[in-house]
Amino acid sequence: MLNLNNVGKTYTDQNQGRFEVFSGIDLTIEENQFVSILGPSGCGKSTLLSMVAGLESVSEGAISLEGNDINQPGPDRGMVFQEPSLFPWLNVQENVLYPIKKRLPKKEAEERVNHFLKMVHLSKFKNHYTYELSGGMQQRVAIARALAMDPKVLLMDEPFGALDEQTRHIMHDELTKIWHETKKTILFVTHSIQEAIKLSDRVVVMGTRPGRIIADFDINVSRPRRRDDAKVIELENQVMDLLKDEINKVLKEELDHEASH
Template identity: 55%
Template sequence: MIQIKHVRKTFKQRSSGSFTAIDDVSLTIRKGEFVSLLGPSGCGKSTVLNMVAGLEGYDEGTIEVNGTKVTGPGSDRVVVFQEHALFPWLTVLDNVAFGLKQKGIPKKERYEKAMEQIKTVHLSKFADRYPHELSGGMKQRAAIARALAMDPEILLMDEPFAALDEQTRLILHKELEEIWMKTGKTILFITHNIREAVILSDRVVVMSTRPGTIKKEFAVQAARPRDNADSVIHHVESAIMDVLAEELEKVVKEEMGDEYSLKKNDFSRDSADSVGGGI
């Protein structure tokens, strides 16, 4: 469904010319697959997502969706951002129905479609509430419902749970997995969190430090619905940490100097869940 072929992206800098954010990235995502991009801060994960969404161009290579070159945004792709981006003056129902209104769908029909997705994310009791009356997790549920209401083939999710507390995040992992299993949407998911990537994904694609390239891919062949205690989950998580250690060392040396050295046991599974998030 998504074909990224030898893509390169540079950004101009005010002080010193330009820098390469993405270099020779190639990736195929099949229809109905859940794929996560994982890597240190600044590796270009969100840049890849924005290019697939058609929000950013690229300098070399091609990006195709269903065999058609991406030249801009399309109704077949909807983005869920880290910030919920709900309109504060609209209720949950009107926020979820907003895109349908823009498409000219009659009021009764768009409200029915919106309520169907509000039920999917378990917000039926809050359909008449405004964003300031919701918790962070509820706001992200509403944002996901708004995306689903547009019935896109592809969901592009850019660290949608990064700002949430751990308990809320775990609940939303389960809910997103249920939604994905029910709808069969193709999902490209951006995260810093190793556990999140492994729990949710069919494949985890690890990116290197800038310029971002694909360092390694990991298939997560664990049963669904996923269980945190599954030994397969822990095995894949440990393998990803080993690959990321070298990339994290590069990032830290850039910040702290070449004298810094990262030892294999310098970070535990828990401390490494969010790789590079605070660097």
């Protein structure tokens, strides 16, 4: 469904010259799959997600959704960021309605908004302004807004990274229910090994300097997943060993750089 073929991203800076974020990224994601991208800071996972969203250009290779090349944002992809990026002057209902009010008849748009607010358990808060809500509730508004667009793919860039641990666990359960109900394809970026394994069908691990895919794990563990499950612990340890090597490599490069200056 979603295909990344030999994708690369390079920035050119007047002072530092050419900087390669990643190259040679090959990834195919099937319909209804929940796939997490995991990796150390600087490996380019958020940049990759922005390229799938059409917010960043592709330097080499191609990204396609159902055979159509992606080169700009579109309603077939809904994006949820780490910060909810809601409009503070609009209430909850108006925020969710905003991206679809010009695309759909008024009655249909309002029915869709009410449907997704009910799905994220915010119906009784629909007339509240977003600054009156907790961080977890704001993020549920952002998810409802993305789902109201009825995208083929839901793109999520560390959406729970700013939340406290207890709220994050609640959001994991909510997102899993939403995914089961909507049958959306989800591409999810995270720093957390536990979060990736708890939520995903697949965990794609990226290395850094330059960014590349170093592993692709199928998570064949029935849901709901428990932290003390032997298979979960084994997978966490495998991913941690891979990432430890990558993080140590980055630290060594930085230390060597500091020593040479």
